[in-house]
Amino acid sequence: MLGEGSEDSSCSRGAIAEEGRGWTASKGISGNGFHTLDDFDVRGRKVLLRIDINSPVDEKTLRLVDGSKIRQSIATVRELMDRAAKTTLIAHQGRPGDYDYIPLNEHAAFMTQYLGRRVRYVDDLLGPQALRAVDALSEGECILLKNVRSYEGAQDKKTAEEHASSEMVRTLAPRFDLFVNDAFGSSHRSHASLVGFTYLLPSAAGRLMEREVKTLTKVFQNPSRPSTFIFGGTKFGDALAVIEKLAERDSVDNILVAGLAGYAFLWANGVNIGSITEKLVEKDAPQEAIAGAKRLLSRHGSKIHLPVDAGVDVEGKRMEFDIDRLPADASIKDIGTKTIEEFEEFISESKTIFLSGPPGVFEKEEFAKGTASLFNAIVNSEAFSVIGGGHSSAAAVKFKVIDGFSYQSTGGGALERLMLGKSMPVVEALKASAKKF
Ligand code: 3PG
Numbered sequence: 001m002l003g004e005g006s007e008d009s010s011c012s013r014g015a016i017a018e019e020g021r022g023w024t025a026s027k028g029i030s031g032n033g034f035h036t037l038d039d040f041d042v043r044g045r046k047v048l049l050r051i052d053i054n055s056p057v058d059e060k061t062l063r064l065v066d067g068s069k070i071r072q073s074i075a076t077v078r079e080l081m082d083r084a085a086k087t088t089l090i091a092h093q094g095r096p097g098d099y100d101y102i103p104l105n106e107h108a109a110f111m112t113q114y115l116g117r118r119v120r121y122v123d124d125l126l127g128p129q130a131l132r133a134v135d136a137l138s139e140g141e142c143i144l145l146k147n148v149r150s151y152e153g154a155q156d157k158k159t160a161e162e163h164a165s166s167e168m169v170r171t172l173a174p175r176f177d178l179f180v181n182d183a184f185g186s187s188h189r190s191h192a193s194l195v196g197f198t199y200l201l202p203s204a205a206g207r208l209m210e211r212e213v214k215t216l217t218k219v220f221q222n223p224s225r226p227s228t229f230i231f232g233g234t235k236f237g238d239a240l241a242v243i244e245k246l247a248e249r250d251s252v253d254n255i256l257v258a259g260l261a262g263y264a265f266l267w268a269n270g271v272n273i274g275s276i277t278e279k280l281v282e283k284d285a286p287q288e289a290i291a292g293a294k295r296l297l298s299r300h301g302s303k304i305h306l307p308v309d310a311g312v313d314v315e316g317k318r319m320e321f322d323i324d325r326l327p328a329d330a331s332i333k334d335i336g337t338k339t340i341e342e343f344e345e346f347i348s349e350s351k352t353i354f355l356s357g358p359p360g361v362f363e364k365e366e367f368a369k370g371t372a373s374l375f376n377a378i379v380n381s382e383a384f385s386v387i388g389g390g391h392s393s394a395a396a397v398k399f400k401v402i403d404g405f406s407y408q409s410t411g412g413g414a415l416e417r418l419m420l421g422k423s424m425p426v427v428e429a430l431k432a433s434a435k436k437f
């Protein structure tokens with residue numbers, strides 16, 4: 001049977017010892033300090049699997065725009081079903097009060113389609129309907145419970161131990177043998193459904209979590225060189241913190257800053273970027289960001305590369321200007337051709353490329369050139385390439401190059417935190433659990 005393996009592989013996985021009401025992996029921690037699915041024999045076991053299928057929602061139709069994050073969660077679900085576990089999925093979508101806080105039945109339909117096997121949606125989380133459905137599961141079956149954020153304390157930021165005494169964890173934990181966390185996109189959050197169960201149950205990272213942590217840790221800590229990190233998007237303040245951290249590392253060779261962030265950098269260093277662009281930049285540029293940008297350029301200017309020209313919106317049409325010739329009221333919407341060519345050169349010479357944030361306003365055809373050109377250069381290069389963040393991925397899907405990237409991360413905020421070298425609450429909780437069980 002697939003995944004269950006022969007004598008040999010069950011040995012490398014570690015036998016399971018009955019202990020108290022649950023079980024522990026009696027030997028072997030096959031992840032980097034945490035358990036993986038290799039450490040447990042899940043046949044016939046009740047498994048609670050936390051996934052991150054939080055997806056973009058169309059504001060008008062309130063339907064999912066795209067199922068790519070759902071698709072990335074499938075591998076672990078499929079493996080558990082193949083290995084005859086009784087699987088209950090928990091997940092979130094949006095936040096209560098926001099338009100994208102919609103029920104998960106469409107997500108279940110996507111999963112059913114991708115898996116070719118039924119994932120039944122149960123519109124209850126902690127009530128009798130949910131508990132009956134959990135208890136009635138047969139081997140190889142899978143259900144998805146109601147949005148965990150329907151539970152009021154779901155988003156409280158607490159420790160695993162504190163969350164372990166919440167109603168959600170106290171109600172569900174006793175019904176399961178194993179908790180699996182595959183929600184890498186949420187691994188920067190210390191929420192009840194993400195860390196609470198690890199305190200009470202043997203816990204493992206899912207396959208996506210395992211792969212994301214391993215791949216991204218390598219890219220951020222030990223990239224093949226030359227390494228090039230490309231930032232775009234509009235969040236200058238956020239990008240700055242990450243760029244500062246990266247610039248200090250010897251293993252980082254080039255940092256290319258496009259998008260509004262690139263022009264914000266120039267502006268912070270006294271360059272005129274046009275009044276309209278300036279207004280946009282100012283919204284996300286606190287005083288300390290301006291000071292930070294100056295400091296960064298003076299210390300690490302040789303590895304940070306900024307736009308030398310721009311695609312400007314002149315009554316809806318694209319016009320290009322060199323940076324020192326921008327009109328006083330310029331509205332910059334893309335990087336210009338000279339910048340594109342310069343950045344393409346860095347890309348073609350790199351062995352590792354990481355990109356987060358689109359280089360321009362790719363949604364508008366006139367201003368899609370920078371994004372499309374750089375993406376094409378990346379997927380046509382020899383480099384190991386990583387794309388992260390929801391907007392960049394949506395752009396790559398639009399230009400049909402998403403499959404050309406070596407690695408697509410499901411992380412947005414999680415990715416950022418990992419890049420900063422900060423600890424990840426979900427990974428820490430899995431590690432603490434591995435010491436216990
Ligand atoms: C995300 O999409 O960023 C993750 O699913 C986390 O969601 P949150 O930002 O609402 O916590």
Ligand code: MG
Binds near residue numbers: 412413
């Ligand atoms: Mg988020």
